[in-house]
Amino acid sequence: MLDPLIQTSLIGLALLLAIISLVFSVLVQIKQAKKIQALQQLTKELLKSKESLNKQIRELHSGSIGLGKKFHQLNEGLKEAVEKQQEIVDTAPDSKLYTRAVKMVALGAGLDELMNECELPKAEAELLISLHGKSR
Helix, strand or coil: CCCHHHHHHHHHHHHHHHHHHHHHHHHHHHHHHHHHHHHHHHHHHHHHHHHHHHHHHHHHHHHHHHHHHHHHHHHHHHHHHHHHHHHHHHHCHHHHHHHHHHHHHHCCCCHHHHHHHHCCCHHHHHHHHHHHCCCC
């Protein structure tokens, strides 16, 4: 058999190893608990961020719907304005006269021809020729 001193030393060493193993196990558990706690905190923060982003998305969606409606209203108003403008142009007797005069200038009509055919004063006929004669 072994010497009692060696036996006592071996038992003490075994107890010391058991205590070290137990302390190490506790430290690992504490470290894991801290990691779990950190992950739980991170999860809470991520959920708050998600809720905030969802709210922002809902607000943007509502805003875009409102902008779409406003855009549609503006587009309809623009169409109405263009139609009214065209009605005015179509119904104004002078506009037909000037439209004809511009076409005549584009075809090369002279000053006298414009004055006679469209019943324009000389100054207006000269102005039309100078304005629309450049585009030729």
